[in-house]
Amino acid sequence: MNAQPEASHFIDGKYIEDRTGDVIEVIYPATGDVIARLHAATPAIVDQALAAAKRAQKEWAGWTATARGRVLRRAADIMRDRNHDLSVLETYDTGKPYQETSVVDATSGADALEYFGGLAASITGEHIPLGDDFVYTRREPLGVCIGIGAWNYPTQIACWKAAPALACGNAMVFKPSETTPLCALKVAEILVEAGAPAGVCNVIQGYGAVGASLITDPRVDKVSLTGSVPTGRKVYAAAAEGVRHVTMELGGKSPLVIFDDADLENAVSGAILGNFYSSGQVCSNGTRVFVQKGIKDAFLKRLTERLEGVKMGDPQDPDTNFGPMVSENQRDIVEGFFTKGVEEGATLVTGGKRVDRDGFYLEPTVFADVTDDMTIARDEIFGPVMSVLDFDTEEEVLARANDTEFGLAAGVFTADLTRAHRMAAGFEAGTCYINTYNDAPVEAPFGGSKMSGVGRENSKAAIEHYSQIKGVYVRMGDLEAPF
Numbered sequence: 001m002n003a004q005p006e007a008s009h010f011i012d013g014k015y016i017e018d019r020t021g022d023v024i025e026v027i028y029p030a031t032g033d034v035i036a037r038l039h040a041a042t043p044a045i046v047d048q049a050l051a052a053a054k055r056a057q058k059e060w061a062g063w064t065a066t067a068r069g070r071v072l073r074r075a076a077d078i079m080r081d082r083n084h085d086l087s088v089l090e091t092y093d094t095g096k097p098y099q100e101t102s103v104v105d106a107t108s109g110a111d112a113l114e115y116f117g118g119l120a121a122s123i124t125g126e127h128i129p130l131g132d133d134f135v136y137t138r139r140e141p142l143g144v145c146i147g148i149g150a151w152n153y154p155t156q157i158a159c160w161k162a163a164p165a166l167a168c169g170n171a172m173v174f175k176p177s178e179t180t181p182l183c184a185l186k187v188a189e190i191l192v193e194a195g196a197p198a199g200v201c202n203v204i205q206g207y208g209a210v211g212a213s214l215i216t217d218p219r220v221d222k223v224s225l226t227g228s229v230p231t232g233r234k235v236y237a238a239a240a241e242g243v244r245h246v247t248m249e250l251g252g253k254s255p256l257v258i259f260d261d262a263d264l265e266n267a268v269s270g271a272i273l274g275n276f277y278s279s280g281q282v283c284s285n286g287t288r289v290f291v292q293k294g295i296k297d298a299f300l301k302r303l304t305e306r307l308e309g310v311k312m313g314d315p316q317d318p319d320t321n322f323g324p325m326v327s328e329n330q331r332d333i334v335e336g337f338f339t340k341g342v343e344e345g346a347t348l349v350t351g352g353k354r355v356d357r358d359g360f361y362l363e364p365t366v367f368a369d370v371t372d373d374m375t376i377a378r379d380e381i382f383g384p385v386m387s388v389l390d391f392d393t394e395e396e397v398l399a400r401a402n403d404t405e406f407g408l409a410a411g412v413f414t415a416d417l418t419r420a421h422r423m424a425a426g427f428e429a430g431t432c433y434i435n436t437y438n439d440a441p442v443e444a445p446f447g448g449s450k451m452s453g454v455g456r457e458n459s460k461a462a463i464e465h466y467s468q469i470k471g472v473y474v475r476m477g478d479l480e481a482p483f
């Protein structure tokens with residue numbers, strides 16, 4: 001497969017190359033083969049992208065919001081028309097099975113473009129009467145926004161950031177993870193094809209240092225990062241120097257609580273979706289699965305049976321439902337947690353090994369009898385590793401579920417309606433699920449509390465994070481002064 005794009009960067013409406021930048025090799029995780037070679041942005045490329053965004057933003061913000069929305073909605077249609085090709089590319093970029101990418105990635109990106117395209121014209125200020133005088137507010141764009149992405153959902157992350165940013169009249173410079181640099185280029189290309197002025201959405205490649213140089217540039221007004229907590233700390237601190245707006249979508253170690261009155265089949269489905277989808281490389285995964293003692297044996301038995309349905313193989317084969325880790329490095333990190341789990345005394349129920357084939361495959365792995373202090377129950381693993389912990393009471397499990405620095409997501413499976421809502425109210429997490437797990441529709445806010453993040457993506461809430469309010473005072477009569 002040659003997935004080589006026309007050039008490494010997409011700036012000011014066209015592909016641009018600068019071969020003096022560090023080489024980025026794109027590796028297909030299912031084989032380990034190099035499928036493209038790109039170059040990291042040099043300072044000249046960074047400057048070109050920011051200059052284009054700065055210039056284009058003024059023009060774009062001057063359009064009517066209806067016209068801006070139309071461009072986004074057109075881009076959504078193009079993405080849906082090309083879903084097959086975009087999904088194949090997403091699978092090459094990430095190693096996620098086509099069975100997933102064909103229904104999740106370009107489609108959820110298109111949903112975001114369509115949703116924010118539809119919302120654009122309703123982004124307005126308000127009128128505040130003060131007797132004869134009044135104040136009106138203008139909801140204005142922030143200016144130039146930087147998006148920095150993680151490697152697990154390259155198309156979706158680019159769209160979740162670009163769509164609300166552009167709907168509000170901002171311009172964007174997006175830097176994908178160097179591990180998955182291909183898909184975001186297509187998003188920028190499609191936006192231009194849909195009628196966005198050149199420079200409104202730019203994509204430049206690079207390692208962390210390129211992201212870091214973008215954040216501190218005086219032309220930048222906002223930084224939206226999807227990444228780990230350690231990177232989030234650095235990016236947040238760098239953005240603070242210039243008092244820039246931020247959205248931080250960071251890591252998690254989310255609890256999934258299964259009471260013994262839960263529908264067993266649904267609870268097992270929730271645990272599978274919340275641990276093994278995308279081979280476990282999902283930030284909101286419910287990796288601490290608290291199972292009430294009365295249902296534990298039945299849960300583990302059914303889970304093990306259902307895991308026999310895993311079909312590992314070529315991710316481009318539509319029958320494959322479980323792909324490799326995104327990279328050799330990520331495979332090695334996750335393998336280290338297999339060892340830790342066993343060393344610290346957890347019971348290995350299934351999996352726990354590297355798969356003997358090309359590429360970076362690991363077995364879906366379940367540990368039982370996990371205790372709160374074990375490393376596998378505390379650290380974000382970002383791989384197919386489920387930790388099952390026992391519990392007795394609601395009060396106990398809620399305290400344990402919240403005993404983490406993270407606060408991205410949390411879920412509960414129970415047949416007791418009032419208990420479900422009590423748990424949702426008690427969870428210290430930005431996104432909660434009742435009798436389901438890991439849904440992320442664009443209509444609903446998504447994001448974390450505690451160390452898992454700041455701000456929200458998707459839904460009307462995202463508008464707050466890509467715009468600012470200006471208050472305008474108007475006096476209708478004469479103005480008195482003391483002298």
Ligand code: NDP
Pocket residue numbers: 148149150151152153175176177178179206207208209210211212213215226227228229230231232234235248249250251252282283284380382408447448452453
């Ligand atoms: P990283 O934090 O390693 O990297 C995220 C992005 O930040 C990459 O593009 C990276 O570039 C860049 N970066 C790294 N250092 C800096 C810096 N100093 N300044 C600016 N940019 C920098 O995350 P991963 O890519 O490993 O993704 C996995 C993490 O992302 C997990 O913790 C996961 O939970 C989180 N995540 C959160 C989501 C959410 O919505 N809350 C969704 C998806 C993932 P480079 O890769 O080139 O180093």
